[in-house]
Each structure stands twice: as structure tokens, then as C-alpha cells.
Amino acid sequence: MTTNQADPARSGEKAPLLDVRNIRTSFRTSQGLVYPVDNVSFSLDRGEVVAIVGESGCGKSITAFSVMGLLGDSGRVEQGEIFFEGRDISAMSREQMRGIQGNDISMIFQEPLTSLNPLLTTGYQIDESLRLHKNLSRKQAKEQSIDMLRKVGMPRPEAVYAAYPHELSGGMRQRVMIAMALSCGPKLLIADEPTTALDVTIQAQILKLMQDLRSELGTTIVLITHDLGVVAEMADRVIVMYAGQVVEQGDVYSLFQNPKHPYTRGLMNSTPKIHEIRDALESIRGTVPAPGEMPRGCRFSPRCPRAFDKCRTEAPVLQEFCGNYQVRCWLPEEQEVTLDEH
Amino acid sequence: MRTSHESPKPAAAAALARDPDTLRIGMDKGILSFDPQNNGSYGTPLMNVFDTLVRIDKDGNFQPQLAESFKQVDPVTWAFSLHKGIKFHNGDELTSSDVKFTLDRVTSDKSLIENARFSSIKEVKILDKYNFEIITKEPDPVLLNRLIRMGGSILPEHYFKEKGVSYFMQHPVGSGPYQVVDYEPDRRLILKRFDGYFKGKVSEWKKAVITVLPDAATRVNELVTGGVDLVTEIPPSEWSRVNGQKGLKIVDGNSTQVMLLVVNCNKEFPTSDRRVRQAIEYAIDSRLIVKKLFDGMGTPTRTHITPGILGFDKSLYDTSDYDPAKAKALLKEAGYGESKPLKLTLQIPQGRYLLDSELGQLIAAMLQGVGIQVKIELLENSRYVQVRNSNKNQALMLAGYGNSMFDPFLPLNALNSKVYFKRIGYKNERVDALLDKAMQTMDPKERAKMYQEVQQILAVDLPYIYIYNERYFTGIDTNRVSFDPPASKDILVEDIKKK
């Protein structure tokens, strides 16, 4: 039902809503600088749902924080630009950024349990951005907030407005987070693992909610997750990240049908599927390298079943395939990769 | 525990501060209770509120106070006649029956602290409204000395009986020159001049505010900042601050307090040997101690009887036997030397007397100077008292005794072997006999002689080694008051003259 959602947006405006160009994010640690995000570029059109997938620790959240300007004291975007509606927000002061945060771009965080302040009512936390960005009075803000809660499908919104987060279930909390993020009608919503902490029935509710919102409000959504199932249901386009880099990027159908990068393929094969039964799952051996200890050459090479010499010495670049499809791999692109090579 | 509820508001208190008719006193300790017969502490302002039958003057003579006259009728009977028209603060007249009530109370109620001091009284016989006789059980040469004590303060019989003890404690009524306006325990006592005082206007101060300031530095700070006109008990460490300030002065007064070493003469201690005791006395340079600790404000002494008290012996007062060579010689004679040094323990109370631990450490240092090895034992006050009263005193114990009755019997009787034998282990039959006899002799001159002989014997035997007679130090604001401190240490408003 959402297959062609991206098309009108792409033709309607020339400039993408968000254009991330070659960003490199650094963190100061006791071992010196580390770069959890390295050379990441992508752009988003209006109304698109783009998924970022990858294993834990591969830099998905940091990418989102870089866009949001939430890197904290020890991190900063060292290189590259982030254009939001044509303005470079990576160069903005904190003061300027505050006008955009929560207003034009908002974010749903990974952990609904810890991302809500436990000592403030949910209502207060939703009101806050309305009062700040839209200069609403307390009463107006309350009305709008309750309205928003109703929109995200919350039963008894008035009661929820006055409740504390601990009085709500996980799914309700996540919906509060979403209401909070949407309260100012952002142009871009970054949802960082919005359903990972929830169980399937609640997950289904939330996903449905996000789909409805997108079609109603036309919000652009960045969906960060490592659950390929969610990606398959929601996204128009997929960005696969590994060790701080984008390794594959393309529309959801092509990517799922014919993943080009060995990492993407590994991910897919190790996912247990409810509609298939197999004796043993394939797994990617080894683990994601820590940001401080990246291997030479292709970052995936130590884990890659098909790595050859070049992979271990020379870092591949992101290559354009047909259309909007990109892969960062040395494997000759012509060599048709089949799913069942083992 | 507030005496009245119209306690002054803060503003009123501040106004009090500058009032020329108000005397402001800072005292080191407060009164514990308004029951003069059950009050452990002396040197309090209580005697402004109450009055005794007689008083003692600077020279040790008894002066009439409430009693217009008094005389001894026979060895056991004393006749008194009261001033007429003496009023208590509540308006009642003070009569013989009040006296009888007071003395009956203190002699019959054994739980009163003052009880023991009045136990020689057998009864009070009322002759008429103003005349009465006090009959003692046995001839009592020191009856008048007893009556000057705080416990001899005459209480209003009617008021006391009608209101009961606890009410009285909160709303005390006496016949003294000042009456209580407001009282907060351990904090402040406000007195007002009593217009009906039988002697008339004895003082120029309309009011007196007595504040309790337990910390010496705080007392001085209050004096320096003009918060009070007079403060009691200024330790030497603070003198320079008072004297260094224009308009402030330290005045010192005689006291009966004598610092001494209680020597344990019991067999198990090396100090049972008189030579050792003498050596210790020779080793202590009391004059130097007084000079260093008190800048010379004190008197080295070899007796407990201070000037103004019956039996005072000039030859033993203001003198010191310091002679380290003799000390060493005596020690050698007693069998101690380099190879076998004399070892003993010196017990020192901590914070009980002025500069007690300093004094103790100085004495120890001096004893070490003649080769005695001294082990110091510092004792917290209550432990000190316990150790002393359970006779667990070691060879030497530092003590300080006053003489609240201004008679030699009180300090000297302690050396009667019947009293503290266990504690001191000292027994001299001649001393015992003299002391016993003196208590039955009514003639002061004869008594004096006996006590003088006792003092001479003690100065040789040395069951107590006396060190110095303390003085006490009051700080005054010379722009506001002048003050000649009395030996009793009582803070009487009438003694403090307005400038």
C-alpha cells in the first residue's frame, strides 16, 4: 500500500529534504579520537520512509544524533555537511540548532523506557516543545497535546496526559514518544529502533500508526532498526550500514530480492524466518569491530566469506549501480550473486 | 521552663543592650535551679534574688544581713533577731517562721544537696515574729559559716507551701535586692531591681541581664563588641585580647581555690615514703608555674588556708620550696636513682579546673627534671570524680579545692584520717586530735592556733602538696562599670558599680 509513496515527493521538489554529505563523526575517548561514523552520505526526499539497518554498534544511532546535533560534549561532526532544506545544519550554533530540534526535525529514541523523564507527567513532556516552538499557552498546549495523543491512537488521552511514564505500558510509552516527536509537525522524523523493545503485538500497533501518520501528514521518516522484518514492511529505501559506513543502499524490493553486499546477505540469512523452516541458520562469524580498531582495507573483510586479497588491503568505495543503487564492495559487480551459494 | 511569658521581643532585647540602667553580664555557666538548697553550683547570680541571715566580709568577719543581730547564748544555742519589715518579692513579710521553715527543710530533706552542710542544726525555736534561736546538736563553732551558704537563703514559707516546689522553681520569690523577670535555663536570666528591698536602693542598676556564654572566646568576643559590660572567668589565653582593647580591663580577685596534688600515702605507692613526697614538693617550682601559666597572677602556697580565713599562716603562704638538688638528694636517700628511677602515675582532670591539663603536664615535666618517671593519665570530668570517689587515685592526683565556708575546717578536715583515709592513706594522730578538738572549741583564737599547728605538720608530712592559690579573672568594660571582685566569687549586682 505504500509502494509508490516516494514518487510524488521526488518529482515535486528538486532539492532533497535532507542531504548528508560525507560526514565523519568523532568522539573523544580515553583512547583518543574514535570515528563511529565515517564517510556517510545519503539524501532523503520528502515523504520517503528510509530504513537504516545494521548490527548493533555499527553507527546507526550516531548517524541520527549527528543529524540532530545531539552528540553531546565529547562528540562532533568533524567533516562533511548536513543540509536540511538547503541549510547546512552541521555548521549551526547550538542556539540556532535549538530552533530546528523538536520543531523541524524530531526523533523517537531507541529506549522508550529510559527516554521519558520518569518524574514528569507525559503531558508536560509533550507540551514542552509546543510551548517552546509554537509559543502556545499552557492551555492551548494541553489541548493540542491531548489531540496528538488521540491521533497516535491512545485510549483515554486525558488520563494519559496526566499520567507518569511508569504508569503506562511499553507500547503506550512508545506512543507518547511518537506523540512528542510529532507534536510540532516536524518535516523529518527520525525513529531510532522504535519497536525493538516491544513485543510483536505492540510492535504491530506502532508500525501501523507510523504508516498512517506518514500517509496523513506526509512526514519523511528515517527508520533505524536491525529487524529486517520491520524494514520489509515499512521502508521505501534501505541503507545498510556496517562499521560506521554505508555498505549498500537501494530500494527495498531490489535489496531484499538481490542483496549485493555479502554483509547484507549474511544479515538476511541469519534471520530466522517464520515462513521458512531450516535446520541451521547461517551466521556471520565474528563481531562488529570496535570504532577504535577498524581493520585495514574493507572493514567487513575479516568476517566476509568471500574476501580476497584486495579486500584486505584496499578500502572499497561506494559504487553506483543501476539508478539509485549503491554498494561498497570489490566483488565484480557483473558477477551475479546468487542467494544459495553455500 | 520560661518564668514568664512576656519574654522580651528581639527588638526589646536589642534596646536592653544600650540602656544605661541595665547591667549586662556574661557568665560562664548558668544556674541549675532556683532552689538555693539544692543547687550544686556556686558563683552564680542566685544570691541577687535571695538573702541569708548573715554575711561574711573581706576580712572574714560576719556582718548582719537579714538578722539585725546575733549572739551565742550557750555552746549549742544561738539567738537571732530579724530586721523588721523585710519583704519578699511577692509582698509577704519575712519572719521567724520563714527562717524555721527554711532551716527545717534543709535539715530534714536528705535529698537536698545542701542537707549535709546543715546537719548540725537540731532545731529552730521561734521566740516571736522577729526573734528565734538556732539550737545545734553539739557545740558548732562554724554555725555562722553554714548560714552564709546559699542553702541558708531564706525562703517564703507561705508562697512555697502554697504553690509547691515546681511552681516555685519557675516563679522564684526571695527577699534579695533583685527579682526575677524572665528566665530561660542555660541562656538568660533577667533581673529587675526590687523596690521593696529592706536595705533600700543598694544598686544603681534598674535591670540586670545575665547571659550564659559557656565558651571563653565567645565571652571575650561579646565584651569586645560591647554586647556585655562584664564577663566572668577569662582564661589567660584571652587576657591579651581584653587588655589590648581600649576601655576593657581584666580585674582579678582573690579566691579560696587552691590547686594541689593529692598524694596517695597508702603502702603500695612509693609516695608512702615521706621523703619521696618531700622530693616531689622540692621538684615543683610553683612560682614559675604561676608566672608562666598566669603571668604571675596567683600565689604559690604550701597551705590551703588563704588570707582572710581563720588560722591563716603567713609563713606557708606566697612561698615555694623549690629546690631540685634537695629533691634529687631525697630521692637518692629513699633509694631511687638513675639505675632505679622512681616511677609514678599522675592523674589529671581534663577541663575541670582552669588550665588543669597544662598544669598537670607542667608538673610532670618538672618531676621529670629531677629524674622521676611520670605517667600521665588524663581523666574526663565524670570519670575523674568517679575515680576519686571510689578511691582509685594513683600516687598523685591533681585537684583543686575551694573553701565555700570560709573556715579552715572544711579543707583541713579532709586530712583527718577518719574522713578520707582510704583515699589518702595518711594518718597522723596529732593532726586527728587537733582537728577533732578544733571542732568543739568555740573560741576563734584557740581554734586558729590549733589549725596553724595542723598546717605546719602537714607542710612537713605532705599528704597534699599545695601548688598555688588561684585568682579569678573578670573582664569589664571600664566605660560602663567598675568592679572589685569578692572572694566568694558570687556575682552580685550591687558589687558592680556604675561608671
Next chain:
Amino acid sequence: MSTDSMTPLLELRGLKKHFDISGDWFAGERKYLKAVDGIDLKVYAGETLGIVGESGCGKSTTGNVILRLIEPSAGDILFEGKSICGLSLAELRAKRKDFQMIFQDPFSSLNPRMRVLDLIAEPLRSHNVLSGEKLRRRVGELMESVGLSPSFITRYPHEFSGGQRQRIGIARALALRPKLIVCDEVVSALDVSIQAQILNLLGRLQKEFNLTYIFISHGLPAIKHISTRIAVMYLGKIVELATKEQLFRRPLHPYTEALLSAVPIPDPALARSRKRIVLDGDIPSPVNLPSGCRFHTRCPYAQEKCRLVEPALLVKPDGHQVACHFPLAETAGPLAAPAQPAAAMALAE
């Protein structure tokens, strides 16, 4: 697997756990949270019994009660035919050799201040099985069998990745050669790639040591991958119990149906074409349980009877058990047939 004739390794009879949450000695009325509310279950040697259900439905509590880490409020637990409920703590401690647990969170279930050696050796030490050099060697073997290099023996947990930590937890559970292992959400916290490693490892170990697993999870794909039989729990009760094949081919309980339909399928074409049942509302409070069938408040097919009468867990002729007044296949309710992603499910078995 024909199991009816054998004595089960583990049997639960009417197991209940009611948490007292009144918290107040003087409270007039006591409040109980009915986390587990009457479970009957048999687990046979060598099988893997999966338990699925929503968060908070009492899965972990069941697991903990089985090991008597939480004392049951009622019911009996029989291990190899003998009740372990009456055992004293000391007897129980000795008995713990036979049943072990692997915990959900590999980050919090290992004491951060103990070395791997001590962590894995702890059960051996506690039961005085081995000591000294032998113990060390045994720990090394265990580490190898779960795919950890023995040279890591002196490391602390924080020096390992999540998957490796979970392996430490598995090695610890294996140390005493238990007969039964309760795996409480052992893969939920892990990445898919590592999930696969662990699931494969568990499978291999089961064959190697002839283990019996109770595998608790809310992740249906994982449970489907590893289990032989699956119990579906809802609000403290088992609502459906069947072999994996039966359950996935034809779920009988509406809740199971909804659960299956909610699982995202990592295939965009399939995912967007299938019909999903999104349950309304949240799971009711286990303190004030709904009357009748516990699921009726969210059930799309609920009828009057469901509100009044609580259905019992009935055994169908094929061994499929379900607690529903109107099981799907029989009633053939309006949504029943198309609701199943049947086409996808009937794949190669």
C-alpha cells in the same frame, strides 16, 4: 515424536504464582498479581519446549518457578517423577545440578567483577565437583565446547561481546551436565547475526549432550526455529499447546493467530500483501483479570460465552491443545482462514 507413554522429565501440575503486591501489613484487602495462574505442562527428555507470549504474560515467572528461584504459590513441580516442591533449601541446592538456567540479558547476568574462570567454575565449586587444575581444565573444555577460546579464561565479562557473553552463560549452565536447561529469552537482546550463532550452538549442544530445553521467548521466529513443541501463554495461562508444525500450520486460538500475523516478515512483497490482525488495546492488568476467557477483551471473535465462562485447555485428537470456546478451525470464523499466512508456512519441512 510420540511421547505419551514415557514419564516426562518435568511435569507441572496446576502451577500458580501470585505475587503479593499489597505491600502493607495492615492493608485491609490483599492484592495479588496473578503472574502464573494454573499451568499444567509435561516436558519430555530430549525435546525443546518453547513458551511464547506477550511481555508480562508470566513466561519468566514460570521459568523461575520451575527452578524454584521463585517459590510457587500453589501446584506441584515434578522432576523425573519426584516433587521438588517439598525439598529443603539444602536438598534443593544439591538438586540444582540437574536443572540450570540461561538468562535473558548477557550483560546483567554475569557478575562484572568476576573472571570468566570464576564465573564458569562457580557451579562446579559450589557443588564441590572439581577443584584446582582439574577444575581449570574443565572450564577450558567448557569454553571450547561453546566456541570460546580458553585463552580468555582470565578476562572479565566486559571484555567480551554480547554473543560471547551469552556463550559464557551457556557454558556456566552446562558445567554441571544438567538434564534440563531453561533458556529465558537467551537471544532477545542479541543481534540477528549473533542470534543465529547462539541458536545454532544450542542446537548442537542439545544433540551432543542430550539436553532438554525450555525455551522462553517472545520472538516467534527464533522459537519456531528451535522448538519441537510450543506453548502459547496469555496472562498467566497456557492458551494453546501443540507441536511446532501443528501450531504454525493451523493455530486454533485467536490469540495465537494474531501473534503469528503480527510477526514482521523480512520479505517486502510477502509482508505487504498479507493480512495482519492488529490487536486493539493493551494486555489487561494481571491484578484484575477479566472474567471468563482472559482474552475476550481483545479477541475479535469474542461472544457472550467468552465473557462468562473460562475455557479449559482441551486436548484435540491430534494432541493439539487449546483453551478456547470457539477454536478457529472448528468455527471457521469470518477471518480464520485468510488470516493464516498459510501459503508461506507450508514450505519445505
Next chain:
Amino acid sequence: MKRYLMRYALQFIPVLLIISLIVFVLVYMAGDPVALMLPDSATPAEIATLRESLGLNRPFLVQFWIFLTHICSGDFGMSFRYHADAMSVVLSRLPASVELGMLAMAFALAVSIPLGIWSAIRRNSSLDVLITGASVAGKAMPTFWLGLMLILIFAVKFRVFPVSGSGGLSHMILPAITLGGGAAAEIARLVRSNMIETLGQDYIRTARSKGLGDFDIIFRHAFKNCLNPVITMVTVQLPFLIGGSLITETVFAYPGVGQLLVQAVNARDMSVVEAGVFLIALIVIFMNMVGDVLYRLVDHRIKY
């Protein structure tokens, strides 16, 4: 909640009783007061007489029984020292002590919270080290030293505050600072570490993502979350500040329960000690309860 409080109160009846008994035994073991009451020159016979008339020569168990029956009827007896009802002696001191203790706590909070927050925001800066040093010094500084220095500087040199005494706020400021200094040091350290921890929480990032400024982040989002240990500290310290401030009370001539109790202990004034300990125990219990109520007010997750 109400029930909880009631239960709490009930639970403490045995505690109070036990404390009273412990105190009785301790005072008995510490020795009787008679020798301390009488002048130095008292003879053994006089001491014996007084002891007898006060009933202190009776066997321990008899005294214990009498004490027990009295205390159960709420009678703490007469003070040997003040010759007045022990409870009323203690009660007369309590208001001043409570006032001072509260003010000291208010001062401690007023100073420590801003400093703690400040050093948390600027952590590891030289300012932070300075504040840390100051709070360590505050903890290691003897009370009398602080008190006397404050008097010398503010009362004697600059004459902005009175040296001592009571009546009005100005009299209480220096003692409150002296008394609250140690608590301030401790609370500042606590606030700092909690603030640092809280600022690292996810929900602070959420707040940032809304575009909130630093002030709102700290005072609306973070502050409440680091109050819990502060409350604990306040409830533990307040009874100390009320009941245990001998030195401050002495230096500033501000007689309160602390001084009274120490003097009573020194004089073995059993009844006053008993009454005082009883009251302080009540305060401790009460503060425990207040603490619990406050926890609940701050954090609605806490249930009783």
C-alpha cells in the same frame, strides 16, 4: 500511604522502648550521679546519704522495674541537675534546636545544591576541583574552628552579625552556617555525582532533542531526578543537626538539645538523657517518615 505511615509509627513503639532500655543500662553502667552532684568536699558518708535518699542504692533490677513502669506511663522522672521534670527541660530546649537545625539545613541546601550543580556542569574544570577541595575542607574542618573564625571575622571585625545569643534571624546566621557547613560539603558532593549521572541519562537527550535550553534541561528535567539522595541526606542529617550540635551551641551560646544532652550525660542525669534520647528517636523516626513522603512526592513510581 496513610496505612503505611500508621504501620511505620506502630513499628517504632518497640524501637523506642528498646532505645530507652539501652540508655538505661548504659547510664547505669556509666555510674551514678551523686558524686557529681555534691561539692568536692563531700565526705563518703554524705554521698551515701544522698544516694540512698534518691533511691540509687537499690538493686539494679528494682531500679529497672521502677524505670520501666514509669516510662510506660510516659513519665521520665525528675532531672537531678535541674530539679525539674525531665521532659519539660528537654522540651524547653527543643524549639531553639529545631529552629537552628532547620536553618542550618536550609543554608546547607542553599549553598550545596548550586555548587554541586555547577561543578557537575563544569566537571573536571578547575572550578570543579576548587569546589571539591572546598567541600573536602568543609568536611575536615573542625566545627569550633569554623565557628570561631566566623565570629572573629563577621562579628568582631566587621560587626555585621552579633557574636552570640538568640532572638531574631541575625543571631542564627553564623551558627547555622557553622552547623550546616559539614552537611553542605557532603550534599554538594552528592548533588555533583548525581547530577553527572542524571545528565548522562537518555531522557536528558530526549529533552535536548526538543530544543530545550540548558537552564530548562537542568532545572526542569535533571534536578528532580537527583533529589533522592539529597532527601536521604537531609533526613539523616537533620536529626543530627537538631540533636547533636554541642560545639556550635557552646561557641554561639545557643543552648539547645545537643548541649543539654551532653551535659546530662556528663552529669549522669538519667531522666534528661532518657527524655532527650526519646525525643531524638522520635525525630529520627519522623524524619524517616518525612523522607518517605518526600520520595513519593518527587517520584511517583515509589509505592508504599
Next chain:
Amino acid sequence: MEAAAGASTKRKWGRTKSWLGMLSRSKTGVTGLLIVIFIVLVAVFAPWVAPYDPAKVDLAGMLTPPAWLSGGSMAHILGTDNLGRDVLSRIIYGSRVSLLVGVCAVLVSGCIGTILGVVAGFHGGWIGAAIMRLTDAFLALPAMLLMLVIIGVFGPSLITLIFVMGCTKWVPYTRLMRGEVLSLKERDFIRAAYSIGTRSHTIMLRHLLPNVFSTLIVISTLSVGSAIISESSLSFLGLGIQPPQVSWGYMLSEGQAYLSTSWWIATFPGIAITVTVIGIIFLGDWLRDVVDPRQQGR
């Protein structure tokens, strides 16, 4: 296994190295260590370091101010006290008692408090309730009374002093430890230990205790200072050490009377206490990182 054993010794050495590495990286840690080492050396070698006998009374040179003030002399750099004793020498000797009492008192009270706290937290139920009510009782009990009784029974000595402080200062530890244990108890690894069949005392000893250690270090280092101060009031009342022994606390109290006229008597020992406590706290911060394996190698 050979290899593993070899690796383990190597790791051990590596660990020591990493401790030192952590120390050298932490400026405050180095400062703390230097201060503490310095003071310990001074205390150990006091007879060699001190210019005078600390108990030597000198009536000629009473209350000499420090060298840099008028009237001071280089003979007594920090001046002399009211009995003419050299303040510097007394501070040097005083470090012995003060360090000993400060550290031992904290150890004793820390041990009592921690044991009770861990047990109370671990067992809950009536044992826990009883222990917590005991802490309430101790909060209300005047420490003075307890001290008087204990010292009355055993007589004043260093040992008694330490014992008394141990008996009166354990309450905060108990409260804190109980809180920590209550939350630790809910952690999975404790349940895991149960499920393995670990004995209760092993759980307390090997699982709970190491995990409350860092909190313990933080509060106990802060308490060393207050223990040194408490010693002073006890000693000053005659309940603590006896002359000719000296301690910083005793000097403080002795100098109290002279604070407004001869400030140096009390001020220098006060500074000594503060510096020592700062040193110990800094060292404690470092120690907390050392005992936490997660901090190693960072």
C-alpha cells in the same frame, strides 16, 4: 592449558601495569598517592624527621609564633604551643596516632556497617528489619554516652578509641550498603548465582561485596577526615590518647582556647588533617577505578 596459564601470568603483569598506567593518567590519583606516601613516611620516620621531642615542655619559649611572623624564630618554624612545645614536631609525631586512628576507625566501622548492611539487604525479612531498627536506635543514641561507658569499662587507650569509634560510626555504612544490596539483589547475576546452587554466604561474599566496593571506598575515604576530628574531641575530654602521645585532633582541641590569640597551634594541625584527607580521597577515587575491572585498560 599451558598457554592459558602463561597468558594468565602475563595478564596479571599486564594488569599491574595497567593500574600504574591508570594512576599515571590520573593527575589527582598521583597527587593523592604522593600526599599519602609522604605522610606515611613522615609518620614512620617521625623520630628522624622531627626536630624536637614533641612532649618537651619549654617554659622559656611558650607561644612562639611561626618563623615568618614577628617574634618567630627559625628554631620553631611553625611556632610553639602553650607549653613551649614545637608545633612542627608535634604535627610530625601526631601523624602517627591520627593516621592510625583515622584509618583503623574507618576500617572497623566500615566492616561492622558493611556486614550489617549487606546482611540486612540480602536477608530482608525480620533480620533486615531488626538491623534497620538498630540503626535507627543508634542514630538517636548519644555517642557520648556509649563512649563513656565503653571507656569506663576498658579504660582509655588507642585500641579502645578505635573500638569506640567503630561502634558509633557504622550506621551510615549500614544504610548505604543495604540500599545498594537491595538493588543489586534484583540483578540477574545474583539470581543466576542462586540458580547454580551457590550458597548464601558465597553470594554475599563473592557477588555482593565486590559490587558495593566502589561505594564503600567513596564514603570511607570521606569518613577518614571525620574520624580524625572525632578523635580530637574524645582525646580532649580525656577519653582518648594520653600525653605524651600526640595526635592532630588533640592538638586542634588544645589549640582551641588559643585560636583567637595564638592561631597557629590549632591551624597547622587542621591544615595537616585537610591535606591528608584530600590525599586519601583522591587516592580513593583512583582505587575505585582500580578495583572496577570495567575501568581497567581504559
